[in-house]
Amino acid sequence: MSTVSVRYFVDDVDAAIRFYCQNLSFREVMHPAPTFAMLSLGDLRLVLSAPGGGPGGGQAMPDGTLPSPGGWNRFMIEVTDLDGLVSTLRRQGTRFRNDIVSGVGGRQILLEDPSGNPVELFEPVLPEARLSERES
Amino acid sequence: MTDPLDALRLPVIPVEPRREFAEHLLQKIEGRERGGPGAATGHGATVRYFVTDLNGSVAFYRDLLGFHSELIAAPAFAMLYRGDLRLLLSVPGSAGGGSALPDGSVPAPGGWNRIAVRVDDLDATVAALRSRGVRFRTGITSGVAVRQALLHDPSGNLIELFEPGAGYRERAPAPAG
Numbered sequence: 001m002s003t004v005s006v007r008y009f010v011d012d013v014d015a016a017i018r019f020y021c022q023n024l025s026f027r028e029v030m031h032p033a034p035t036f037a038m039l040s041l042g043d044l045r046l047v048l049s050a051p052g053g054g055p056g057g058g059q060a061m062p063d064g065t066l067p068s069p070g071g072w073n074r075f076m077i078e079v080t081d082l083d084g085l086v087s088t089l090r091r092q093g094t095r096f097r098n099d100i101v102s103g104v105g106g107r108q109i110l111l112e113d114p115s116g117n118p119v120e121l122f123e124p125v126l127p128e129a130r131l132s133e134r135e136s
Numbered sequence: 137m138t139d140p141l142d143a144l145r146l147p148v149i150p151v152e153p154r155r156e157f158a159e160h161l162l163q164k165i166e167g168r169e170r171g172g173p174g175a176a177t178g179h180g181a182t183v184r185y186f187v188t189d190l191n192g193s194v195a196f197y198r199d200l201l202g203f204h205s206e207l208i209a210a211p212a213f214a215m216l217y218r219g220d221l222r223l224l225l226s227v228p229g230s231a232g233g234g235s236a237l238p239d240g241s242v243p244a245p246g247g248w249n250r251i252a253v254r255v256d257d258l259d260a261t262v263a264a265l266r267s268r269g270v271r272f273r274t275g276i277t278s279g280v281a282v283r284q285a286l287l288h289d290p291s292g293n294l295i296e297l298f299e300p301g302a303g304y305r306e307r308a309p310a311p312a313g
Contacts, residue, residue: 072246075183
Protein backbone atom coordinates (compact mmCIF):
# COMPACT_ATOMS: atom_id res chain seq x y z
CA MET A 1 0.00 0.00 0.00
CA SER A 2 1.60 3.24 -1.01
CA THR A 3 1.64 6.34 1.07
CA VAL A 4 3.02 9.79 0.52
CA SER A 5 5.71 10.84 2.95
CA VAL A 6 6.40 14.41 3.92
CA ARG A 7 8.93 15.48 6.53
CA TYR A 8 8.39 18.61 8.62
CA PHE A 9 10.81 20.03 11.15
CA VAL A 10 9.30 21.04 14.45
CA ASP A 11 10.87 22.47 17.59
CA ASP A 12 8.59 20.55 19.91
CA VAL A 13 7.46 17.17 18.65
CA ASP A 14 4.88 16.64 21.40
CA ALA A 15 3.25 20.01 20.74
CA ALA A 16 3.17 19.24 17.04
CA ILE A 17 1.53 15.87 17.65
CA ARG A 18 -1.17 17.54 19.73
CA PHE A 19 -1.68 20.21 17.09
CA TYR A 20 -2.01 17.88 14.14
CA CYS A 21 -4.04 15.21 15.91
CA GLN A 22 -6.44 17.48 17.77
CA ASN A 23 -7.00 20.12 15.11
CA LEU A 24 -6.53 18.36 11.82
CA SER A 25 -7.58 14.76 12.50
CA PHE A 26 -4.13 13.23 12.11
CA ARG A 27 -3.46 9.92 13.80
CA GLU A 28 -0.27 9.12 15.68
CA VAL A 29 1.46 6.20 14.03
CA MET A 30 4.59 6.15 16.13
CA HIS A 31 6.50 8.34 18.54
CA PRO A 32 9.50 6.23 19.43
CA ALA A 33 11.78 9.08 20.49
CA PRO A 34 11.32 12.63 21.80
CA THR A 35 12.73 14.01 18.58
CA PHE A 36 10.73 11.97 16.12
CA ALA A 37 7.14 11.01 15.35
CA MET A 38 5.11 9.74 12.47
CA LEU A 39 1.50 10.78 11.93
CA SER A 40 -0.96 9.91 9.22
CA LEU A 41 -3.98 11.41 7.55
CA GLY A 42 -5.43 9.37 4.73
CA ASP A 43 -2.59 8.61 2.35
CA LEU A 44 -0.38 11.29 3.82
CA ARG A 45 2.29 10.23 6.25
CA LEU A 46 3.70 13.20 8.11
CA VAL A 47 7.12 12.64 9.59
CA LEU A 48 8.00 15.09 12.35
CA SER A 49 11.67 15.61 13.15
CA ALA A 50 13.25 17.91 15.69
CA PRO A 51 16.30 19.75 14.35
CA GLY A 52 19.41 17.97 15.52
CA GLY A 53 17.54 14.87 16.53
CA GLY A 54 19.07 11.90 14.96
CA PRO A 55 20.29 9.81 13.45
CA GLY A 56 18.25 10.20 10.31
CA GLY A 57 16.20 12.99 8.88
CA GLY A 58 16.77 15.47 11.69
CA GLN A 59 20.52 15.28 11.85
CA ALA A 60 22.80 18.14 10.94
CA MET A 61 24.20 18.45 7.45
CA PRO A 62 27.82 17.45 6.83
CA ASP A 63 28.76 21.14 7.09
CA GLY A 64 27.05 21.43 10.48
CA THR A 65 23.93 23.23 9.28
CA LEU A 66 20.86 22.27 11.25
CA PRO A 67 17.48 21.86 9.57
CA SER A 68 14.78 24.21 10.80
CA PRO A 69 11.02 24.66 10.59
CA GLY A 70 9.36 27.15 8.28
CA GLY A 71 9.56 27.97 4.63
CA TRP A 72 6.71 27.96 2.15
CA ASN A 73 6.58 24.46 0.76
CA ARG A 74 3.71 22.59 2.32
CA PHE A 75 1.26 19.79 2.12
CA MET A 76 -2.33 20.51 1.45
CA ILE A 77 -5.40 19.20 3.19
CA GLU A 78 -8.63 19.14 1.26
CA VAL A 79 -11.63 20.05 3.35
CA THR A 80 -15.32 20.32 2.64
CA ASP A 81 -16.16 23.24 4.92
CA LEU A 82 -13.29 25.70 4.91
CA ASP A 83 -15.16 28.50 6.67
CA GLY A 84 -16.26 26.25 9.49
CA LEU A 85 -12.82 24.80 10.04
CA VAL A 86 -11.08 28.16 9.88
CA SER A 87 -13.38 29.74 12.43
CA THR A 88 -12.95 26.76 14.74
CA LEU A 89 -9.18 26.93 14.44
CA ARG A 90 -9.12 30.69 14.93
CA ARG A 91 -11.11 30.32 18.14
CA GLN A 92 -8.48 27.90 19.35
CA GLY A 93 -5.75 30.40 18.70
CA THR A 94 -4.24 28.88 15.57
CA ARG A 95 -2.15 31.33 13.57
CA PHE A 96 -2.95 31.94 9.92
CA ARG A 97 -0.63 33.62 7.45
CA ASN A 98 -3.46 35.04 5.38
CA ASP A 99 -7.22 35.09 5.02
CA ILE A 100 -9.20 32.79 2.77
CA VAL A 101 -8.33 33.45 -0.87
CA SER A 102 -10.22 32.22 -3.92
CA GLY A 103 -8.63 30.76 -7.01
CA VAL A 104 -10.25 29.04 -9.94
CA GLY A 105 -9.58 25.64 -8.41
CA GLY A 106 -11.00 26.40 -5.02
CA ARG A 107 -10.61 28.44 -1.88
CA GLN A 108 -7.59 28.17 0.36
CA ILE A 109 -5.86 29.50 3.43
CA LEU A 110 -2.45 29.02 5.01
CA LEU A 111 -2.21 28.14 8.65
CA GLU A 112 0.87 27.58 10.76
CA ASP A 113 1.67 24.76 13.10
CA PRO A 114 3.20 25.66 16.48
CA SER A 115 6.69 25.73 14.94
CA GLY A 116 5.63 28.01 12.10
CA ASN A 117 5.38 25.43 9.35
CA PRO A 118 2.71 26.21 6.79
CA VAL A 119 -0.25 23.95 6.09
CA GLU A 120 -2.57 24.74 3.22
CA LEU A 121 -6.25 24.09 3.72
CA PHE A 122 -8.06 23.80 0.44
CA GLU A 123 -11.73 23.54 -0.39
CA PRO A 124 -12.02 22.45 -4.03
CA VAL A 125 -14.78 23.53 -6.34
CA LEU A 126 -16.11 20.97 -8.80
CA PRO A 127 -13.29 18.57 -9.70
CA GLU A 128 -13.70 19.23 -13.41
CA ALA A 129 -13.15 22.93 -12.84
CA ARG A 130 -9.77 22.16 -11.34
CA LEU A 131 -8.59 20.57 -14.51
CA SER A 132 -10.40 22.39 -17.25
CA GLU A 133 -9.35 25.79 -16.02
CA ARG A 134 -5.99 27.11 -15.16
CA GLU A 135 -5.41 27.71 -11.51
CA SER A 136 -5.40 31.42 -11.09
CA MET B 137 -48.68 -15.57 -23.47
CA THR B 138 -46.19 -12.79 -23.07
CA ASP B 139 -44.86 -11.70 -19.72
CA PRO B 140 -46.72 -8.50 -18.72
CA LEU B 141 -43.49 -7.15 -17.26
CA ASP B 142 -41.67 -7.34 -20.60
CA ALA B 143 -42.66 -3.82 -21.49
CA LEU B 144 -41.00 -2.53 -18.35
CA ARG B 145 -37.72 -4.31 -18.85
CA LEU B 146 -34.77 -2.31 -20.06
CA PRO B 147 -33.26 -3.44 -23.31
CA VAL B 148 -30.03 -5.31 -23.01
CA ILE B 149 -27.28 -3.50 -24.85
CA PRO B 150 -24.13 -5.45 -25.56
CA VAL B 151 -21.09 -3.55 -24.37
CA GLU B 152 -17.70 -3.88 -25.95
CA PRO B 153 -15.17 -3.70 -23.10
CA ARG B 154 -12.70 -0.94 -23.77
CA ARG B 155 -9.02 -1.41 -23.23
CA GLU B 156 -8.86 1.57 -20.86
CA PHE B 157 -11.70 0.21 -18.80
CA ALA B 158 -10.02 -3.15 -18.43
CA GLU B 159 -6.74 -1.49 -17.51
CA HIS B 160 -8.46 0.71 -14.93
CA LEU B 161 -10.20 -2.27 -13.40
CA LEU B 162 -6.95 -4.17 -13.23
CA GLN B 163 -5.28 -1.26 -11.45
CA LYS B 164 -8.10 -1.15 -8.94
CA ILE B 165 -7.84 -4.84 -8.27
CA GLU B 166 -4.10 -4.70 -7.90
CA GLY B 167 -4.30 -1.67 -5.68
CA ARG B 168 -2.05 0.45 -7.86
CA GLU B 169 -4.67 2.96 -8.82
CA ARG B 170 -3.56 6.50 -8.30
CA GLY B 171 -5.82 9.34 -7.29
CA GLY B 172 -7.29 10.42 -10.60
CA PRO B 173 -7.67 14.01 -11.66
CA GLY B 174 -10.90 14.29 -9.72
CA ALA B 175 -9.64 12.64 -6.58
CA ALA B 176 -10.69 14.66 -3.58
CA THR B 177 -10.43 14.21 0.13
CA GLY B 178 -9.14 10.90 1.32
CA HIS B 179 -7.19 9.67 -1.66
CA GLY B 180 -3.61 10.58 -2.30
CA ALA B 181 -1.87 13.56 -0.86
CA THR B 182 -1.00 16.95 -2.27
CA VAL B 183 2.11 19.01 -1.70
CA ARG B 184 2.90 22.46 -3.03
CA TYR B 185 6.47 23.48 -3.88
CA PHE B 186 7.58 26.89 -5.00
CA VAL B 187 9.83 26.99 -8.04
CA THR B 188 11.42 29.81 -9.98
CA ASP B 189 11.53 28.16 -13.40
CA LEU B 190 8.36 26.27 -14.14
CA ASN B 191 9.38 24.48 -17.31
CA GLY B 192 12.79 23.55 -16.00
CA SER B 193 11.22 22.19 -12.83
CA VAL B 194 8.62 20.17 -14.69
CA ALA B 195 11.39 18.63 -16.79
CA PHE B 196 13.42 17.87 -13.65
CA TYR B 197 10.63 16.09 -11.82
CA ARG B 198 9.41 14.31 -14.92
CA ASP B 199 12.68 13.26 -16.51
CA LEU B 200 14.75 12.54 -13.40
CA LEU B 201 12.31 11.53 -10.68
CA GLY B 202 9.59 9.71 -12.55
CA PHE B 203 6.77 12.20 -12.10
CA HIS B 204 4.03 12.52 -14.69
CA SER B 205 2.55 15.83 -15.67
CA GLU B 206 -1.15 16.21 -15.14
CA LEU B 207 -1.58 19.88 -15.95
CA ILE B 208 0.89 22.50 -17.06
CA ALA B 209 -0.35 26.07 -16.99
CA ALA B 210 2.87 27.85 -17.91
CA PRO B 211 4.37 30.06 -16.76
CA ALA B 212 2.93 29.98 -13.24
CA PHE B 213 1.59 26.59 -12.26
CA ALA B 214 1.89 22.88 -12.89
CA MET B 215 0.42 19.77 -11.37
CA LEU B 216 2.44 16.56 -11.40
CA TYR B 217 1.93 13.20 -9.84
CA ARG B 218 3.96 10.21 -8.79
CA GLY B 219 1.99 7.35 -7.30
CA ASP B 220 -0.34 8.84 -4.72
CA LEU B 221 1.64 12.06 -4.48
CA ARG B 222 0.31 15.06 -6.34
CA LEU B 223 2.92 17.78 -6.53
CA LEU B 224 1.84 21.32 -7.28
CA LEU B 225 4.54 23.63 -8.57
CA SER B 226 3.81 27.32 -8.11
CA VAL B 227 5.90 30.25 -9.24
CA PRO B 228 6.20 32.84 -6.46
CA GLY B 229 4.16 35.95 -7.09
CA SER B 230 1.65 34.28 -9.39
CA ALA B 231 -2.00 34.46 -8.47
CA GLY B 232 -3.71 31.85 -6.30
CA GLY B 233 -1.36 29.58 -4.36
CA GLY B 234 1.67 31.64 -5.31
CA SER B 235 0.26 35.02 -4.40
CA ALA B 236 1.80 37.41 -1.92
CA LEU B 237 0.41 37.56 1.58
CA PRO B 238 -1.54 40.55 2.88
CA ASP B 239 1.67 41.83 4.50
CA GLY B 240 3.45 41.73 1.16
CA SER B 241 5.66 38.73 1.81
CA VAL B 242 6.05 36.51 -1.23
CA PRO B 243 6.45 32.73 -1.06
CA ALA B 244 9.86 31.39 -1.99
CA PRO B 245 11.47 28.03 -2.73
CA GLY B 246 13.67 26.36 -0.16
CA GLY B 247 13.39 25.53 3.48
CA TRP B 248 13.88 22.12 5.03
CA ASN B 249 10.44 20.57 4.92
CA ARG B 250 10.21 18.14 2.05
CA ILE B 251 8.66 15.23 0.32
CA ALA B 252 10.28 11.85 0.84
CA VAL B 253 10.34 9.63 -2.22
CA ARG B 254 10.79 5.92 -1.72
CA VAL B 255 13.21 4.14 -4.01
CA ASP B 256 14.16 0.49 -4.16
CA ASP B 257 17.86 0.95 -4.78
CA LEU B 258 19.20 4.13 -3.24
CA ASP B 259 22.79 3.65 -4.34
CA ALA B 260 21.86 3.14 -7.96
CA THR B 261 19.36 6.01 -7.91
CA VAL B 262 21.84 8.43 -6.37
CA ALA B 263 24.57 7.39 -8.80
CA ALA B 264 22.25 7.81 -11.76
CA LEU B 265 21.07 11.23 -10.61
CA ARG B 266 24.59 12.42 -9.85
CA SER B 267 25.68 11.39 -13.32
CA ARG B 268 22.97 13.60 -14.70
CA GLY B 269 24.12 16.60 -12.74
CA VAL B 270 21.67 16.59 -9.85
CA ARG B 271 22.97 18.42 -6.77
CA PHE B 272 22.84 16.52 -3.50
CA ARG B 273 22.74 18.20 -0.10
CA THR B 274 24.03 15.11 1.66
CA GLY B 275 25.59 11.81 0.81
CA ILE B 276 23.75 8.67 1.73
CA THR B 277 23.05 8.62 5.46
CA SER B 278 21.54 5.96 7.65
CA GLY B 279 18.54 6.61 9.83
CA VAL B 280 16.34 4.30 11.80
CA ALA B 281 15.20 1.55 9.43
CA VAL B 282 15.99 3.62 6.34
CA ARG B 283 18.88 4.94 4.33
CA GLN B 284 18.41 8.30 2.77
CA ALA B 285 19.89 11.08 0.68
CA LEU B 286 18.85 14.69 0.22
CA LEU B 287 18.89 16.34 -3.16
CA HIS B 288 18.03 19.78 -4.51
CA ASP B 289 15.59 20.54 -7.27
CA PRO B 290 16.62 23.34 -9.67
CA SER B 291 15.06 25.97 -7.38
CA GLY B 292 16.79 24.68 -4.26
CA ASN B 293 13.88 22.76 -2.78
CA LEU B 294 14.86 19.61 -0.98
CA ILE B 295 13.73 16.11 -1.88
CA GLU B 296 14.49 13.18 0.36
CA LEU B 297 15.12 9.81 -1.25
CA PHE B 298 14.80 6.88 1.07
CA GLU B 299 15.31 3.17 0.86
CA PRO B 300 13.56 1.09 3.50
CA GLY B 301 15.70 -1.29 5.49
CA ALA B 302 15.05 -3.99 8.04
CA GLY B 303 12.41 -2.96 10.56
CA TYR B 304 10.84 -0.43 8.24
CA ARG B 305 7.05 -0.24 8.49
CA GLU B 306 4.91 1.39 5.86
CA ARG B 307 2.02 1.73 8.23
CA ALA B 308 1.34 1.41 11.91
CA PRO B 309 0.84 -2.08 13.26
CA ALA B 310 -2.72 -2.87 14.25
CA PRO B 311 -3.44 -1.50 17.69
CA ALA B 312 -2.98 -4.14 20.34
CA GLY B 313 -5.57 -4.57 23.03
